[in-house]
Amino acid sequence: MEPRDEMPEGYRKTLVRQIAQHAHSEIIGMQPEGNWISRAPSLRRKAILMAKVQDEAGHGLYLYAAAETLGADRADLLDMLHDGRQKYSSIFNYPTLTWADVGAIGWLVDGAAIVNQVPLCRCSYGPYARAMVRVCKEESFHQRQGFEILHTLAHGTPAQRAMAQDAVDRYWWPSLMMFGPPDDDSPNSAQSMAWGIKRFSNDDLRQRFVDMTVPQAEALGLTLPDPDIRWNEERGHYDFGDIDFTELFEVIRGNGPCNQQRMDHRVAAHEDGAWVRDAASAYAAKQAERAEG
Numbered sequence: 001m002e003p004r005d006e007m008p009e010g011y012r013k014t015l016v017r018q019i020a021q022h023a024h025s026e027i028i029g030m031q032p033e034g035n036w037i038s039r040a041p042s043l044r045r046k047a048i049l050m051a052k053v054q055d056e057a058g059h060g061l062y063l064y065a066a067a068e069t070l071g072a073d074r075a076d077l078l079d080m081l082h083d084g085r086q087k088y089s090s091i092f093n094y095p096t097l098t099w100a101d102v103g104a105i106g107w108l109v110d111g112a113a114i115v116n117q118v119p120l121c122r123c124s125y126g127p128y129a130r131a132m133v134r135v136c137k138e139e140s141f142h143q144r145q146g147f148e149i150l151h152t153l154a155h156g157t158p159a160q161r162a163m164a165q166d167a168v169d170r171y172w173w174p175s176l177m178m179f180g181p182p183d184d185d186s187p188n189s190a191q192s193m194a195w196g197i198k199r200f201s202n203d204d205l206r207q208r209f210v211d212m213t214v215p216q217a218e219a220l221g222l223t224l225p226d227p228d229i230r231w232n233e234e235r236g237h238y239d240f241g242d243i244d245f246t247e248l249f250e251v252i253r254g255n256g257p258c259n260q261q262r263m264d265h266r267v268a269a270h271e272d273g274a275w276v277r278d279a280a281s282a283y284a285a286k287q288a289e290r291a292e293g
């Protein structure tokens with residue numbers, strides 16, 4: 001489907017909802033890592049982290065642009081984020097307590113994002129699918145940098161190793177929750193899959209992520225905090241323990257550890273930037289006036 005094609009109103013609405021939430025996640029997702037830019041352990045690490053956070057701003061921009069092709073107004077979408085009518089990913093409501101958390105976000109959060117987003121490169125709506133191609137290439141680089149941070153820490157001093165393990169312990173379960181509620185409790189999945197917006201179910205993608213990540217944890221020499229993880233020969237997949245979905249629903253409802261902080265910061269940044277938007281609009285109006293004259 002392309003922007004000018006006729007489409008059912010429900011299809012358009014579902015796409016705007018998902019693409020806007022995805023865009024909001026990218027820009028809110030800048031905050032947890034942005035917290036460490038000024039404290040990165042070396043100039044090289046700082047430069048890499050700045051580039052990553054900047055990539056996330058770029059992803060937000062492609063995604064807002066994709067939502068605009070469906071007739072959505074970017075200012076309205078931001079208003080809906082700010083007053084809680086639209087969501088962003090649960091994962092960004094957890095704190096980044098140590099430098100190792102930057103590694104865990106890159107390895108696990110970007111890893112989960114890739115598993116979720118690679119299939120979206122072939123979703124039924126052209127502008128969203130095309131935006132995902134570049135986003136996924138950049139996320140792959142992000143995932144490698146997170147893995148490399150954790151690899152360095154895991155092979156460092158005992159204190160660094162403990163820091164890496166602690167970050168993985170805190171980020172593992174929330175990363176599994178990024179894939180959404182289980183299939184039998186996912187109200188949007190059936191319709192989104194019938195429309196080719198989602199190509200795989202929440203649980204199928206979650207399993208794919210576990211299968212990909214367990215061998216990587218072994219390569220890092222770190223332990224995933226789930227004693228029930230084991231290879232199931234019959235299924236050809238790793239089994240894993242039960243996820244506490246009440247935590248996901250609480251975080252989505254606004255009760256995660258950092259929801260308030262993330263929103264306050266976002267709204268303040270938007271208000272502080274009002275003069276830039278006003279100046280750009282005044283400049284555009286002046287240019288248009290000149291072009292007419």
Ligand code: FAQ
Nearest residue numbers: 022025026029088089090113177178179180186187188189
């Ligand atoms: N957090 O019926 P479903 C990134 C909501 S990656 C918050 O299963 P759906 C990169 C859901 O919206 C993260 N809300 O919904 C990065 C729905 O609510 P609604 C962003 C969640 O849409 C890395 C309700 O629960 N990626 O940013 C969550 O079919 C590192 C019922 O759920 C995307 O957005 C959750 N985890 O499936 C950046 C990918 N899960 O709208 C910085 C595209 C569910 O009815 C640093 N999105 N909900 O009020 C998707 O694939 C889908 O939207 C799902 C949810 C799979 C997230």
